[in-house]
Amino acid sequence: MPHFDVTRLRLPRGPRADLALAGVVLVLAGVAEGQRLGPDWDATTSVIGSWLLATAVCAALPMRRRHPVAVGWFTVLGTGVYYLLSTVDGPLVVIPIAALYALAAQGRLQASVAMAAVMVIGVGAGVLAGTGDVNGTAVFMLTGWLVAVVALGAMRHGRVAYAEEEARLRATQERLRIARELHDVIGHNMSMIHVQASAALHRLQKDPGQAQEALAAIKQSSKEGLQELRTTLGVLRQVDEEAPTTPSPGLSRIDDLVASATRAGLDVRIEQSGNHAALPAAVDLAAYRIVQESLTNAVKHSGARHVVIQLHHGDRELTLSVQDDGQGGRSPALARHAVGSGIAGMTERARALGGTLSAEPAHAGGFIVRARLPFFRPPRADRRSR
Template sequence: MPHLDATRLRLPTGPRADLALAGIVLVLTGVAEGQRLGSDRGATASVAGSWFLAVAVCAALPLRRRYPVAVGWFTVVGTGVYYLLSTVDGPLVLVPVAALYALAAQGRTRASVAMAAVMVIGVGAGVLVGTGDVNGTAVFMLTGWLVAVVALGAMRHGRVAYAEEEARLRATQERLRIARELHDVIGHNMSMIHVQASSALHRLRKDPAQAQEALTAIKQGSKEGLRELRATLGVLRQVDEEAPTAPSPGLSRIDELVSSAARAGLDVRVEQSGGRSPLPAAVDLAAYRIVQESLTNAVRHSGAGHVVVSIHRGERELTLSVRDDGRGATRSGREGGSGIAGMTERAHALGGTLSTGSGSADGFVVRCRIPFPDHHEPIGGAADDQDPAGG
């Protein structure tokens, strides 16, 4: 005996579901009308008219995706006329019910409510006329069914709209995250290359040895920038491609930032205190990027010669500050750039704070505090801010 795999059984969806429903209703209606014809030989003309309406109503259902409102009204009116001609309480009412649900699920609530009201009024009028086919209980039950159908369709529309909005929000957050990563990676390295290129052009004739040293720094900086750029763009790779294996940037690689800034003529001193236990990946990445952007701003805008990076790892939070001896916030023009906004977004995404302004002895200072739970539990919202280099 052949084995039936239930997992392979799938209900039809889309246009096939409409065809299947129309076919089933038409067959059941035909069986009911056939029994009516067998019991009443004089009802041939009435049965023919009922058959014609049933075929027309069922044939219209598959067209509802192209003409939803028109098909809805046609099925409602056609079914009403069918019940006036036929003495059989057949299943044709399922077709307008399906059309009403589809309209409500598309957000056309007014049209579906209007059609449901017409159906209830029509059936109620039949009761008042005294056709004998329906009574007050039938009107009450039909009203309840139609209200439930329209409500279910409206709920379906709300769920789909919510899911679409949530998907758009996730896509927007992902675009912002990629833009922030590209800004941090490209901005930092290009700033260092710009400074070194200017230095090389200035010293090319006067001091070729120093110009060669600057060109070597440019080569190293561009190589590092390309490596980080490839890792960042790895987030856009195809699903079946191999994931990047480069480690995520973190404070353990802060010496690379110091070396890069030193090649641009910036003297950077790093002061670390507190614990030495590993930080959560999202916090480690955010701290690295904030220090990176702060050094980039110091090279690009402030004209600073010295920078002090202070990092303190507490039990439940990381605090850091980056102070330079440049021109300060009021004259450097750093307040209007996107770099500070990106740093602030990183801190806020992890529940932290970031402030910028002039230091106590002029210059510019960036202060940041990022909390993290004990035992490095995941931070809400932080998982979306992972560095693409880590896959």
């Protein structure tokens, strides 16, 4: 005996669902209208008109995706005329109800409410006219059904709109994250290469030995930049994986930044204090990028010679500052240029962690970047046991 797998059953969706619903309602309406035939199966003009109206209303439903409002009004009015001609309470009312739900789910609330009101008014008029087919209870129940259908459709529209907006927001945040990563990676290394290339051109005729050193520095910086770019692109390609196979850069690689800045002519000093426990990955990456962008700005915009990097590792936050002795604090043009997309990216990194960042001229001259990056570190096991 063959095995029947229930899990393989799939309800029709889209246009097929409309066709299936219209077909079922048309069959049931035909069965109901069959009760009006005489013993000799003689069909009166009223029966033929009812069948034709039921067929037209059911045939209109699959076209609602192209002409939703027109189909809605046609099904509502056609169903109203059908119940005026027919003496049986057929199931044709399901078609306009389905059309109303579809309109509300598309956000066309005014049209769906207007059609629901027409249906209630039409049935109420039939009660007042004393047709005997419906009564006040039927009008009350129909009103409740129509209100529920329109409300469900509106809820469906709201959920879909919220999901679409959330997806757009995630896509925008992802684009900003990618742009920020690429800016930090490419901007830093390209700035160093630019400075070193300018120095090599300047020294090429006067001191070929120093020019050779600058060219060697360019080679090393371009190699490191290419490696970091490949690492960043590899991480971006692994967004959908459970965990990226390539670690993100952190403060453990700050010596590489210092070496790159030194080759560009900066004298960089690092001062660290506090608890040197491992930082959360997000905080570690943000701190690395902030230091990287600050050194890039010092090389590109300020003409600095000395830079001091201060890192304080607290129990619940990391504070850092990068101060140079360049012209960025005394030149408004340079200061405005420094506070560009790079500073905005650093600020966004800090805000994403619930922290703060400031970039401004220092009181003693130069430019200073200060950042506070909070984080949560779970208590140690020995502390919990006390």
